[in-house]
Structure formats: C-alpha cells, structure tokens
Amino acid sequence: MIEVCDVLIIGAGPAGLAAAARLKQLGAGRVIVVERETAAGGVPRHCRHSPFGMREFRRVLGGPAYARALAERATNMGAEIRLGTTVVGIERNGDLAVALTSDTGVRRLKPKRILLATGTREKTRAARFLTGDRPLGILNTGALQSYAEKGLAPFRRPLILGSELVALSSLLTCRGLGARPVMMIEERPAPLARASFMFLPRLLGVPVRCGVRIADIHGQKRVEGVRLVLADGSEMDLACDGIAISGHFTPEASLARAAGLEIDPGTGGPVIDQFGRTSDARIFAAGNLLHPVETAGWCWAEARRLAGFLAISLSDQLPEGTVASVHPGPGIAYVVPQRLVRGGTGLKQLQLRATEPVRGRLATEDKGKRTLSRRRALFPERRLLLPVPDLTQAGGNIVIGIED
Amino acid sequence: MRVADIAVIGAGAVGCAVARRFALHGASVLVLEKEADLLSGASKANSAILHTGFDAPPGSLELACMQEGYAEYLDIRGQMNLPLLETGAMVIAWTEAELAALGPIADQARANGIGDVRLISPAEIASHEPHLSGRALGALLVPGEHIIDPWSPFLAYLLQAKAHDAEIAFSSEVTGGAFDGEIWTLQTSTGERRAKTVINCAGLYGDAIDKLLLGAADFEIRPRKGQFVVFDKAAADFLRTIILPVPTERTKGVVLCRTAFGNVLVGPTAEEQKDRVRATTDEASLRELVRRAIDMLPPLKDIGVTAVYAGLRPATEEKHYRIAAKPERQWITVGGIRSTGMTAALGIARHVYRMYDSSAAPPLPEQHLPLMPNLAEHLPRDWSQAGYGEMVCHCELVTRREIEAALSGPLPARDFGGLRRRTRCAMGRCQGFGCHARIAELTRGYFETPLTIDPVA
Ligand SMILES: Cc1cc2nc3c(=O)[nH]c(=O)nc-3n(C[C@H](O)[C@H](O)[C@H](O)COP(=O)(O)OP(=O)(O)OC[C@H]3O[C@@H](n4cnc5c(N)ncnc54)[C@H](O)[C@@H]3O)c2cc1C
Ligand SMILES: Cc1cc2nc3c(=O)[nH]c(=O)nc-3n(C[C@H](O)[C@H](O)[C@H](O)COP(=O)(O)OP(=O)(O)OC[C@H]3O[C@@H](n4cnc5c(N)ncnc54)[C@H](O)[C@@H]3O)c2cc1C
Numbered sequence: 121m122i123e124v125c126d127v128l129i130i131g132a133g134p135a136g137l138a139a140a141a142r143l144k145q146l147g148a149g150r151v152i153v154v155e156r157e158t159a160a161g162g163v164p165r166h167c168r169h170s171p172f173g174m175r176e177f178r179r180v181l182g183g184p185a186y187a188r189a190l191a192e193r194a195t196n197m198g199a200e201i202r203l204g205t206t207v208v209g210i211e212r213n214g215d216l217a218v219a220l221t222s223d224t225g226v227r228r229l230k231p232k233r234i235l236l237a238t239g240t241r242e243k244t245r246a247a248r249f250l251t252g253d254r255p256l257g258i259l260n261t262g263a264l265q266s267y268a269e270k271g272l273a274p275f276r277r278p279l280i281l282g283s284e285l286v287a288l289s290s291l292l293t294c295r296g297l298g299a300r301p302v303m304m305i306e307e308r309p310a311p312l313a314r315a316s317f318m319f320l321p322r323l324l325g326v327p328v329r330c331g332v333r334i335a336d337i338h339g340q341k342r343v344e345g346v347r348l349v350l351a352d353g354s355e356m357d358l359a360c361d362g363i364a365i366s367g368h369f370t371p372e373a374s375l376a377r378a379a380g381l382e383i384d385p386g387t388g389g390p391v392i393d394q395f396g397r398t399s400d401a402r403i404f405a406a407g408n409l410l411h412p413v414e415t416a417g418w419c420w421a422e423a424r425r426l427a428g429f430l431a432i433s434l435s436d437q438l439p440e441g442t443v444a445s446v447h448p449g450p451g452i453a454y455v456v457p458q459r460l461v462r463g464g465t466g467l468k469q470l471q472l473r474a475t476e477p478v479r480g481r482l483a484t485e486d487k488g489k490r491t492l493s494r495r496r497a498l499f500p501e502r503r504l505l506l507p508v509p510d511l512t513q514a515g516g517n518i519v520i521g522i523e524d
Numbered sequence: 525m526r527v528a529d530i531a532v533i534g535a536g537a538v539g540c541a542v543a544r545r546f547a548l549h550g551a552s553v554l555v556l557e558k559e560a561d562l563l564s565g566a567s568k569a570n571s572a573i574l575h576t577g578f579d580a581p582p583g584s585l586e587l588a589c590m591q592e593g594y595a596e597y598l599d600i601r602g603q604m605n606l607p608l609l610e611t612g613a614m615v616i617a618w619t620e621a622e623l624a625a626l627g628p629i630a631d632q633a634r635a636n637g638i639g640d641v642r643l644i645s646p647a648e649i650a651s652h653e654p655h656l657s658g659r660a661l662g663a664l665l666v667p668g669e670h671i672i673d674p675w676s677p678f679l680a681y682l683l684q685a686k687a688h689d690a691e692i693a694f695s696s697e698v699t700g701g702a703f704d705g706e707i708w709t710l711q712t713s714t715g716e717r718r719a720k721t722v723i724n725c726a727g728l729y730g731d732a733i734d735k736l737l738l739g740a741a742d743f744e745i746r747p748r749k750g751q752f753v754v755f756d757k758a759a760a761d762f763l764r765t766i767i768l769p770v771p772t773e774r775t776k777g778v779v780l781c782r783t784a785f786g787n788v789l790v791g792p793t794a795e796e797q798k799d800r801v802r803a804t805t806d807e808a809s810l811r812e813l814v815r816r817a818i819d820m821l822p823p824l825k826d827i828g829v830t831a832v833y834a835g836l837r838p839a840t841e842e843k844h845y846r847i848a849a850k851p852e853r854q855w856i857t858v859g860g861i862r863s864t865g866m867t868a869a870l871g872i873a874r875h876v877y878r879m880y881d882s883s884a885a886p887p888l889p890e891q892h893l894p895l896m897p898n899l900a901e902h903l904p905r906d907w908s909q910a911g912y913g914e915m916v917c918h919c920e921l922v923t924r925r926e927i928e929a930a931l932s933g934p935l936p937a938r939d940f941g942g943l944r945r946r947t948r949c950a951m952g953r954c955q956g957f958g959c960h961a962r963i964a965e966l967t968r969g970y971f972e973t974p975l976t977i978d979p980v981a
Contacts, residue, residue, distance in 0.1 A: 156918050206907075206915050221921075225910035244955035246754075247829045249807040254833070256940060256975060259960060266961035272976045274964070340801060341973045361977075370828065374919075374953065377758050385826055 125150040126434060128218060128231035129199075130207050130375065133162020134416040135407025135423035136237035137190040138176075142427035144197035148434060151199040152229070154220060156206040160194075161187020162239055164416050166265035169292045175417040184269075186416070210234065210379035216402050233402055233430055236376055236390065237423065240408035242286070243368035250365075252337025252346070257362035261290045264364050273297045275362025279346055280304040282366035283311035283328065284501040286413075288320050290364045295324060302360045305332040305348065310477065312367070312501050337363065367501065369412030376405065386454030387411055393459040394466030394508055395438050396426035404430050411456045411471055414503060422467075429466065439463035443511050446470065449485070449521020451478055453500070460518075462511045469505040472520065474498035480522040484509070487516055498522065527707055528554035528691070530880075531719030533698050533733055535562040537678050538861050539725035541593075541869035544681035545877045546723075547688035548887040554719055555682070555690060556712055558697030560972040561942030562682055563675055565727045567866065568941065569752070569803065569835025571779055571792060572674035574608070575867040578633035578641060578666050579615075579771050585875070586845050587636055590864050592871030594668075597677065600870075603893050604680045606673065607900035609784050613669035613766035614649060616660045616820075622770040623661045629770070630664050641666050655762040655823050669766050673784040674866055675945040676896045679935065681869075686934050687892030693717070694938055695972065698726075701737050703853055710737075721854040723876065727838045728800040730846070730859030738853060743840040743860055748775075750792025751805050753813045754831040755824055756953050757901070759788035762823045776863060778813065780820050785920070785948060786901030787830055790817035803834040830953045837862050847872070849879045856880065897926060899948050916966065917959040919952025924966070931970050939971050 126149030129136045137160065140153045159165060164172055167183030174180060177189055195201060205222040217230045242260040250258075257275045259267075261282075267274050276299050280290050283306035294301050304321050309331050311318050321328045331351030338345045345359045371389035382391040382399035389409045390398040398405050406423035408414060414422075432438055443462040446455045453473040457466075477500065482493040486509065498504055509518060530546045532539045535557035547553045559565070574594060580587035601608060617623035626643055633641040642665050644652075649660050686692055693714060701710035701722075710717045726733040734741035760782050769777035775794040782788055790813050810832050818824045839862045840846055846860035856876055861868065878884050898905060905921060906912055912923035930937045930946040937943035940950075940963075949963055950956035956963070964975035 156915055158914060204914060206918065206921070208907075208921070221907050221915070223910065223912060223914070226908050241954050241957045244953075244957065246832045246955055249805075249810045249829075249832065251806040252804050253802060254805070256973060260955075260957045262957045263960040266958075267964060267976070270961050270965055272961060272964050273978075274960075274976060276977060336804070372954075374756070374758070383826070388828075 122217070123227070123229045125152045125229065125231045127151045127233045127235060127430065128229060129153040129235045129237060131155065131162065131237035131239055131407070132160035132191065132201055133237060133239045133407060133419070134164060134190060135239070135419040136162070136235065137194045138420040138423040139235050139237065139406055139427035139430070140194040140199035141197045142424045143431055144194070144199050146428065146431040148431045152231070153194065153199055153201045154205040154207055155201065155203050158204050159187070160191035160201055160203060163262065166262070166269045167289065168269065168296065170289065172416055176420055207375060210375065210403070212379060212400055232434060233404065235427070235430060236398070236403065236405040236409055237407045238372040238375060238409050240369045240371050240412040242366060243370050245365055247370070248365065248368060250334055250337065252334070253339055255337070255339035255342050257339070257343035258337070259362070259364060261286050261293070261364055261366040264290060264293050268293045268297050273299060275299060275343070277302050277360050278362035278364050279358065279360045280326070280364045280366065281334065282306065283330070284313050284367045285317065287366040288313055288317055290366050291321060291324055291326060294364070301326045301364070302358060304328045306330045307333055308477070309351070312499060369408070371409045371412050373409060376409070379403070384454065384458050386448050387456060391458040392456065393442070393461050394457045395429035395433070395461070397433070397438070401433070411454070413501070418503070425467065444486070444509070444516030444518050446518045446520065449483070449519040451475055451480065451498070451522030452520055455520055460508065460511055466508070468508055470508055470520070472504040472506060474500055474504070474522070476500060478522055480524055482506070483521055483523045485519045492523070525716070525718055528552045528719040529721065530554065531556060531708065531710060531717060531722045532725055533722065534565070534725040534727055535682060535692070536565045536725060536727045537563065537567040537866050537869045538727070538858055538872055540678040540681040540685070541873040542723055542725055542858065542876055543685040543690050545873035547685040547690045548891060549877060549881070549885060550888050553685055553690035554717060555685070555692045556696045556698055556710065556717065557692070557694050558713070560695050560938040562935070563678055563945060564941065566836055566838050567678065567727070568945065569750070569833045570674055570866055571752070571781070571789070572671055572783060572866065573766060573779065573781065574670045574672050575864055576638050576666060576668040577636055578638040579629060579776070580636060580864070581844070582632060582635050584844060585847065586864060586868065589845065589868035589871035589875055591637065592874055593868040596870040596874070597672070605896045605898060606677050606680060607784050607898060607903055609671040609782065609900065609902060611669070611671050611764060611766050611782060612665065612667040613768050614644070614652065614663040614665055615768045615770055616649070616663045617770060618659060618661065620661065625770050626662060626664045633664070633666065638666065638668060640668065652765055653763065655821055656767070657820055657822060671766065671782060671784050673899055676899060678869070679946065680894050680896050683894040683935055684892060687894065688888070692935065698733065698736070708854065721856070721880065724855070724857045724859065727861070728836055730838060730857065734857055734859070738850070738855065742848065743842070743846045745800065745860070746839050746841060747797050747800050748837040748839040749795040749797055749803055749834055750837060751809050751813065751834040752789050752791030752832065753810055753817065753829055754783065754833070755788040755790070755817070756828045756830050757786045759824055759827045760786050762821055763788055767820060778816055780817055784900040788824070790814070792835065800836065803836050805832045805834050828953060831951060831955065839863070845872070847875065897929065916962055917949040917952065919954050919958070920948040922947045922949040927963070927966055931967065936970070939973055940967070940975060943967065
C-alpha cells in the first residue's frame with residue numbers, strides 16, 4: 121500500500137513549517153512534512169544568537185527556541201512532521217510520487233502537491249576555488265554553528281572570510297566557543313553588511329580588512345596560516361588555525377534539479393511563477409531555495425503566502441499559462457519570481473539582488489518599451505523589491521537592469 | 525622480536541597490493557606506513573581509471589603490469605564486492621593533427637593486445653555522447669577503459685593481507701636501518717622492526733628510502749602535481765564515456781569522466797615541482813580546468829563544483845617503472861610508479877613476488893576474502909537497507925551505520941581523510957556544511973588528528 125497525502129512538504133525549516141501550519145489552517149487535508157535531520161527547524165536550530173520570531177510570535181527568540189516554536193505550531197495545527205526522513209527522488213511521470221528513506225527503509229508516497237523547502241547553504245571552499253592546501257579547519261559558517269551547538273570547537277584562532285551578516289554571525293559564534301578570530305577579510309573594497317553592523321568586529325577587537333584575497337593556505341594536518349594579498353597588492357603571512365568561510369549562498373536545489381524542474385541560473389533554485397509554482401504546476405517551492413539568502417522571518421512570511429496559493433491549487437483554481445518571463449539585466453544577479461502568469465493575485469513583489477554594490481537607475485524593459493524607476497543604491501547581499509508589473513497584455517520578456 | 529619475512533615500506537596503492545600478494549603466499553608481512561592511514565600519499569588523489577594499457581609503451585614492464593593488474597582486478601572484484609563502472613573511453617581528436625595521430629595510436633593499441641579499439645566518426649561520437657561539443661573531428665573508441673572506486677580496493681587488499689596475519693603499523697615512519705647479511709633492522713618512529721626482506725613502496729619517497737637504507741638510489745623522484753575539479757552529480761546525466769585527449773610524450777593529458785560515486789571530474793594538470801608534500805590547488809588552474817571541461821561538455825556551465833583536489837605523481841627522470849631487486853641486500857625497490865599505478869598495482873605485486881620467489885610457489889589454498897561496503901552510485905548503497913540509524917551526510921547519503929563500521933573492524937579509519945575515503949562522508953556538494961559537526965561528534969576519540977580542538981579555557 122502506497123501512502124498518500126494532499127501536500128508533502130520537503131524540509132522542516134522556517135519556510136516548510138510556516139507553510140505546513142498555514143495549509144492546515146486553510147483546511148488543505150493531510151499535510152506531511154519530511155525532514156532529513158533528526159530535529160525540525162532548519163538553519164535557525166544552530167543560530168543561538170540572532171533575534172528571531174518578532175514577526176511570527178511577537179517575541180524575541182533565540183534560533184533553537186524559534187525552531188521549536190515553529191515546529192510546535194505546525195504540529196498543533198495538525199501537520200505530521202517526520203524526522204530522520206530523506207527524500208531521495210521525485211517521480212513526475214504520471215502521478216506525483218516521492219521515494220523516502222529512513223531508518224525503517226525505503227518507501228514511496230504519493231502526494232497531490234509537493235512544496236520544496238530545502239533551503240540554502242554556503243558555497244564551499246572548493247566551489248570558491250580557494251588556493252592552497254586542504255587541511256582540517258576550513259569550514260563554512262553553517263558547519264561552525266553546528267559545532268557550537270554541540271559545544272565543540274573546530275579551531276581557536278580562525279580567519280573569517282566574508283563581511284555580510286553571516287560572517288558577523290561567525291564572529292559571534294566564535295566568541296561563544298572561546299575562539300578569537302585573528303582577522304576578518306573581505307574581497308570587495310568595502311564590507312557587505314550595513315555600516316551600522318560593523319561595530320561588532322570593532323567591539324570584539326577583530327581587525328577588518330577589505331580588498332583582501334587569500335593567496336595560499338598552509339598546513340598539512342590542520343591550518344597553520346594563510347598568505348593574503350592586500351588591497352595595495354602587497355602580501356602578508358598570517359598565522360591562524362582555521363578559516364571560517366561565509367556567504368556566497370547557493371540553494372539546496374539538488375532534488376529539484378534531479379526531478380527535472382527548470383532551474384534558474386541566477387538564483388540556482390527552481391524557476392517559479394508568482395504563485396510559487398515550479399515548471400511542474402504540482403510542485404511548489406518556498407524559502408531560501410528560491411533566493412539565497414533571506415532571513416528566517418522573510419522566508420516564513422513568504423512561505424505562508426505561497427501556502428495560500430498552493431491550497432487554492434488543490435481545487436484547481438489558479439490561473440494557467442505564462443504571460444511573461446522576467447530576466448536579470450546588467451548589474452542584476454537574479455529576479456524572483458522568474459515567470460508571471462496573467463490574472464489572479466500571487467506575490468505582489470519581485471525580489472532582486474545586485475551583483476556588485478552600485479548606485480544607479482533601475483531600468484525595466486518590456487517588449488522594447490522601457491520604464492525607468494528611480495535611482496537606487498544596491499548591494500549584493502541585500503534584498504530589493506519591485507512591484508510585480510501589471511500584466512494586461514499577453515506575452516512579454518521583461519528585463520530588469522541597472523543603468524549608469 | 526618477531527622477524528617478518530617481508531617488510532613493506534608504504535601503504536599506498538602499490539604497498540597494499542604487494543602486502544596482499546605476499547600474505548597470500550603465506551609470507552609473514554609487516555607494513556610500515558608513516559601516515560595515520562593507508563592511501564595518504566600519491567594514491568589518495570588520482571583519476572580512478574582502470575586502464576587497458578592501450579597507449580602504454582609496447583613491450584614495457586608497465587604495460588605487462590597494467591594488463592596483469594587489470595585482469596586480476598576483474599577476476600577478484602566480484603568476491604570482494606568492488607565496483608566497476610563500465611564506461612569505455614574515447615580518445616578525441618579536436619584538431620587535424622590529433623586526428624592524424626589516432627591511426628598510429630590504434631595500431632599501438634592493437635600491438636598492445638587491445639584488439640577491440642576502433643576509429644569512429646563525429647556522427648558516432650555524437651551517438652555515444654550527444655552532449656559533447658560538436659567540434660570533435662574523430663575518436664578512437666577504447667571499450668575496455670573503465671572507472672573504479674580508487675580507495676576501496678586497496679583497503680580490501682590490506683584487509684586481506686591482515687586476515688592472513690600481516691601486521692600493519694601506521695604512524696610508523698622508517699627513519700633508518702641496517703642489514704646484517706641476514707636480517708634488516710629498521711628504525712621507525714614507533715620503534716625497531718625486523719624483517720628478512722624489505723620492499724620499498726614509498727612512492728614519493730622511493731628514492732629517499734633507497735638512499736637512506738642502501739646508501740644510494742638509481743633514480744630521482746620528480747613529483748608531478750595533478751589538480752582536479754569534481755562537478756556535482758547533476759553532471760553525470762551528460763556523460764557516459766571517459767573522454768581522453770590524444771596523449772603527449774609527457775602526460776596522458778586532461779581527462780573528463782564520471783566517477784564511481786556519480787560525479788563528473790576533469791583533470792589532472794601536470795605540474796613539475798620540488799615539493800613532495802604540498803599538493804595545493806590554485807584558482808587559476810582550477811578555473812582553466814573548468815573552462816576546458818565546459819568547452820568539451822557545454823552543459824557543465826550550469827553545474828556546480830563539488831570538490832577540488834590534487835595529487836602528486838611519483839614520477840622520475842625516466843618514464844618507465846623503476847622496479848629493481850638487490851638480492852644480495854634482500855631488498856626490492858618498487859619506485860617511480862608514476863601515473864598508472866592504481867591499475868597496475870595487482871600486476872606489480874605479482875611481478876615483485878616472482879622476483880622474490882622465482883619458483884613462484886602457488887598461493888595458499890584457503891583465502892580470506894573481505895567483503896567491502898559498496899560506495900559506488902550505480903549499485904545499492906547502505907541507505908536503502910533499513911536499520912541504518914541516522915543519515916549523517918546528506919549529500920552522499922552516508923549513514924551512521926557506515927560511519928560506525930568504518931571506525932571499527934580490523935583496519936579502522938584513523939583520520940578524517942581515511943573516514944572520507946571509506947564512507948564518502950563530507951565529500952559531497954556541501955563539503956560538510958551539514959554534517960561536519962556530527963562527524964566530529966561521532967569520531968571523538970578515534971582520530972590521531974581529531975576534528976575538534978579543546979576549547980579555550
Ligand atoms: C550559515 C547560515 C546562517 C544563517 N543565519 C541566519 C540568521 O542568523 N538569521 C536569519 O534570519 N537567517 C539566517 N540564515 C538564513 C536562513 O537560511 C533562514 O533563516 C531560514 O533558515 C531559511 O528557511 P528555509 O526553510 O528556507 O530553509 P532551511 O532553514 O535551510 O531548511 C531547509 C530544511 O530542509 C531540509 N531538507 C533539505 N533537503 C531535504 C530532503 N531531500 N529531504 C528532507 N529534508 C530536506 C534540511 O535538512 C533543512 O532542515 C542563515 C543561513 C545560513 C546558511
Ligand atoms: C594526478 C594523478 C592521476 C592518476 N590517475 C591514475 C589513473 O587514472 N589510473 C591509474 O591506474 N593510476 C593513476 N595514477 C597513478 C597512481 O595514483 C599512482 O601510480 C599510485 O598511487 C602510486 O602509488 P604508490 O603506492 O607507489 O605511492 P604512494 O601512494 O605515495 O604510497 C607510498 C606510501 O609510502 C609512505 N611512506 C613514504 N615514506 C615513508 C617512510 N619513510 N616510512 C613509512 N612510510 C613511508 C607514504 O606515506 C605513502 O603512503 C594517478 C596519479 C596521479 C597523481
């Protein structure tokens with residue numbers, strides 16, 4: 121007997137759990153959330169420091185408490201959460217089906233709809249092509265956070281690579297472990313986090329240097345040091361016993377890709393329309409799988425909204441047919457959603473990211489007609505919102521880029 | 525103190541195969557390895573191609589060892605559950621000059637006994653590999669070139685040696701020694717050891733060991749680095765065959781192929797260097813490899829990079845294997861096993877055994893056969909069987925049961941690299957983003973160099 125359900129949610133992070141609670145609230149029937157980890161909550165489970173939960177619970181919570189609260193709410197609403205269960209494949213020929221593995225073996229399950237909420241991770245040392253040896257002690261912030269959550273330390277005197285919010289999280293995590301970062305470096309000429317956040321390294325006595333690259337990593341067993349190329353081209357050797365690599369997010373889209381869903385080269389996640397539908401209208405996607413990276417609160421709110429559309433789709437009431445596709449132009453890394461369908465409501469805003477910090481005019485081009493919006497300052501790791509264009513005519517190829 | 529019949533210096537691909545062969549003949553074997561685990565030298569990072577020897581120098585010892593090694597691998601792999609990914613290879617001509625070179629390569633292959641090679645047209649290339657760049661002018665199809673798991677076989681060989689009473693001493697660097705006319709006394713970092721015959725399988729240190737213990741070496745190791753880029757498993761949909769370039773005098777060139785673990789890799793580079801320790805990767809070379817890979821297989825442009833690595837070939841000033849016996853010193857050197865040693869290891873081991881015992885006494889009738897856990901993507905993995913406990917590494921689907929098995933048994937993993945090679949944990953697309961900390965927790969107390977350090981007080 122193959123198990124069936126109305127909605128299968130893959131991933132119990134803030135997005136998956138928000139959608140589960142909302143779907144149950146809307147009476148979507150049987151909702152199952154599967155999570156490969158042995159606990160629900162996604163990334164925030166390991167973030168002990170940040171403020172979470174204002175939007176969701178009107179309280180300031182730590183990451184683990186926030187994760188528990190999200191899981192509790194979903195369970196209380198009647199969603200089933202299955203932990204230690206990994207989705208290893210999605211079948212789309214004929215009825216939707218997924219293959220699941222857990223300690224009890226491999227099973228299949230047939231849902232009417234799937235919501236992918238598999239989140240994001242940081243680009244690895246390998247994917248960033250860092251030069252040098254490959255000893256122990258080179259980790260992404262996500263791994264560092266899980267070390268900290270377990271009370272384990274991978275290093276004592278690391279170098280922090282990156283300067284967006286997650287790099288700052290790395291600093292705080294180190295502090296919690298009694299580790300003292302030797303320096304924070306950023307390849308770009310200026311930090312990516314807002315200036316007001318950059319008091320933190322100063323407060324912790326960690327020097328920040330921008331325009332700096334790693335030219336070499338030394339150490340056979342553990343990291344022993346790095347060679348840096350400074351902004352003026354000079355080189356410097358720095359002793360350290362680890363490197364915390366942050367940022368450069370990439371969606372956890374392997375499942376979506378293996379299922380043959382259309383992938384957006386800009387985000388690295390599945391292409392969606394303004395209702396959150398992927399290239400298979402029975403499969404939706406939400407959370408940081410769509411846009412690396414947004415905060416937990418954003419993912420939560422967006423997933424709630426998309427869950428509403430998914431609920432409507434269960435009774436086949438969402439509009440069909442692509443009217444326009446949206447593409448990133450010069451200076452823009454990605455735009456989500458990438459496809460727009462005429463009619464209905466859907467997400468009201470497009471989300472954009474710049475490739476480099478720039479100040480310029482955002483220009484939208486649609487079938488040769490161009491509309492210029494006002495001057496904006498854009499930063500790579502910060503969200504920019506634009507209203508979804510009013511689609512009155514059929515067809516269209518909207519390009520959004522930056523001018524001068 | 526026990527006097528072993530044979531001391532093998534080095535637990536690389538060659539040392540493991542040699543230890544097995546001697547143990548199977550009933551010799552008492554001692555393996556001395558300076559690192560914490562096997563395959564920590566040249567052998568940890570290669571292309572993992574089981575070569576037919578089609579382009580090897582005709583009549584060479586290298587060719588003979590490769591063919592004998594290839595045959596024995598096919599012979600024993602079933603008994604030990606070792607994988608074979610049957611891909612075949614195409615030597616692709618991208619230029620007119622290369623196209624002209626294919627004929628002679630085909631002749632050489634046939635002379636080397638590889639009778640099933642044939643020249644194919646661009647149309648046939650496209651029918652084998654529809655995603656390959658259309659610029660290929662022709663190719664030599666070599667159906668017998670295949671892919672294996674580059675680590676499990678050698679662990680299997682060492683396990684088998686151990687089951688036949690071989691003693692394996694890790695973290696035991698040979699630092700000196702003397703021969704008294706009958707017995708070798710070797711100084712190691714874990715104490716003195718004695719053996720009647722020494723077999724030097726020290727890879728990148730082959731010349732150094734000969735110098736240290738014999739006073740001179742007949743060759744000089746000139747490390748040649750090879751860097752690789754491994755693409756995400758999504759890439760495997762676009763490639764079946766091993767894509768080889770037309771080889772040059774110096775190198776077999778940059779290869780594009782699948783791995784037994786379901787990825788696609790491109791590499792290696794060929795870079796001469798003095799250093800025998802550092803096998804660094806560098807951004808410029810890696811980007812160049814990616815560029816070349818995309819040039820050959822355009823769909824790779826949208827596929828992420830999973831891993832990068834580099835290995836050092838124990839090359840010497842001459843191309844051929846440097847295998848020599850010094851019977852008066854009860855010594856055999858197996859040096860300069862440059863770029864085909866993974867394929868040839870079993871053949872080299874047989875050759876060395878024949879040098880040692882010209883009567884070639886038959887192996888023991890009863891053989892212990894270790895059964896290896898499968899890590900290859902095209903065969904069932906542990907996660908498909910219930911009762912695995914917990915999924916530890918999500919990218920490579922490595923279970924707690926697999927990790928625990930690798931940490932126990934006769935040859936447990938003794939460092940993180942060893943655990944990765946035994947299970948694939950943290951070798952996938954997230955490189956430990958999700959599982960590193962859990963692995964640190966599960967391996968506490970097991971490794972010489974642990975993943976964690978003591979927190980600052
Ligand atoms: C290192 C790091 C630090 C961050 N710090 C902060 C912070 O301090 N504050 C903040 O607001 N945001 C932070 N973020 C952003 C964070 O991604 C979001 O807060 C939020 O977790 C996104 O929610 P999500 O549900 O989209 O994804 P996730 O929280 O990543 O959840 C995805 C879930 O899907 C599961 N999953 C994936 N594939 C499968 C499968 N095949 N089968 C079963 N389950 C699967 C995963 O195990 C995971 O639990 C951080 C992100 C990273 C990477
Ligand atoms: C880039 C690259 C690609 C390759 N591709 C292929 C391929 O596709 N197919 C193929 O068949 N082959 C391939 N090879 C070749 C193959 O990997 C080598 O031929 C083989 O690994 C050599 O093994 P080895 O045992 O001689 O050396 P090693 O693996 O270096 O083993 C020597 C061992 O001796 C130990 N040692 C050294 N000094 C001492 C000491 N003083 N005391 C104790 N122990 C000591 C070392 O720690 C080491 O473990 C490739 C090699 C490289 C580098």
